[in-house]
Amino acid sequence: MEQTIEQEKIARLEDKARQIRAHIIKMTAAAGSGHPGGSLSAADIVTALYFHLLRIDPQNPAWPDRDRFILSKGHAAPLLYAALAERGFFPVEELLTLRKLGSRLQGHPDMKSLPGVEVSTGSLGQGLSAGNGMALAAKLDGRDYRVFVLLGDGEIQEGMVWEAAMAAAHYRLDNVTAFLDYNGLQIDGPITEVMSPEPVADKWRAFGWDVQEIDGHDIGQIIKAVEAARQVKGKPQMIVAKTCKGKGVSFMENQVDWHGTAPKPEQAEKALAELRCER
């Protein structure tokens, strides 16, 4: 019986992830620019966080005890916006203003304009440091919130990420859980060809982190990994999530050119049909 409920919950989350993916297609198509590939690859992780794992209250986005989510790979803004809107932080209709003049939905997330955005990101490599700062503040204040940070696999080529990795372990920030959206592609090609960060899991382990490796499109695995991470004491946790860039839209999957290209109207229509969603 318990197993059935769990499966129902996962099915609901999978359906939500499908809706989020459809928003990503609609938004980037309407904007005529943006980053669908890396938004789609992390859609299951972000859905599991916003609709099951995070302790948040959309009516009170400044609640001091809320969990924080930081999209360090800020170019996946369409994904974050879709999740925030679906979760009730702002009206879903506003999603179609993405990247337009005067919109709160800036090309990269702006914490000052949009409720629910915890940190302004976009210049890669900076989100984990900010997360560490919030985690240190939690320890100083005796608060039990957690900080979740989503990093891109190309992003970890930034040296600052490793400064932050070292610091999180040094200060024993067990209230920091990071995800690596390990889709294997960056703008100029496969990460292993551009500048290999391998062996990825070993590097995080060597920096003093608890490391799990999962399938980043399996919502059950994502939830279990976070539940396991919560039990870790004295160490930050990295969840290396193997993903597929462009996941959910057949002609975008594993195609590097969809990193930063918006779908044209007919492509968007095809994508939405695959996602069982009408325009």
Next chain:
Amino acid sequence: MQKIATREAYGEALVELGRENPDVVVLDADLSKSTKTINFKKHFPERFFNMGIAEQNMLGTAAGLAAAGKIPFCSTFAVFAPGRSFDQLRNSIAYPKLNVKIGASHAGITVGEDGATHQSVEDIALVRAVPNMTVFVPADAVETKKVVMAAAEIKGPVYIRLGRAAVPVLHGEDFVFEPGKAVIMREGGDAAIIATGVMVAEALAAAEELSREGISVRVLNIHTIKPLDTEAIISAAKETGAIVTAEEHSVIGGLGSAVAETVCEHYPVPVYRVGIPDVFGESGKPGELMEKYGLTARHLAAAVRKAIRR
């Protein structure tokens, strides 16, 4: 005259501030003995974070602390913040207007023997160009303490430029500091020296020298580079007709540029910029370097004579 380095005053002020305000935290990048944040560490070890030799992460971590309600003061040498960590200052701190303070010590060529790699000559230009920033360059120990206290009250990013070398104490303890308001250190009508930081003392010495020649010089102390007291600068232009700027910084992008921009737009008069002439520094004693790069009272007096003759 008593001499105290502004970094010493900074270290003392942080302790005072830490006592008053439990939200104040201090971060350093393995230079706490030089920046004097070690004083804060001694009093409040639980609120002090050594981030190691990793300035980018220090500023990024400070952004997160500020986003969670803390008032972080970050310190290292000016060549490393804003120098090495400019993008973090710009994108993680200034763009979201987070409440982070950067107390950068060892600015300018008075660093001395360490040489050019450690002598920041362009930090004012960098931070001044960034939206949302407040930029302070205190002239002495008294001003530094008041700047630190004021910085904690400002909601947003603040840059405080500090020096390594001991400099004369110009103000009494009763000095009233108002952010963004220039201080007339000496009245005069023939010319104005508009100075900042350690150059305020040199400007006063130059004015004294010129008074013996019958030239009356106003000395304006710009402790706040941004927001700039344009009113005081325009008044100086109108009332004296000749301006010399003085800063221990490149003549490009710092106080001299800011004053020239203001005077050009509002009341054009001759402006001569005394500063480091678009070159890197080198090793030497602070006094020797000030002399070699044209930053002493003698050079200021010559620039004033030139400005008046025009």
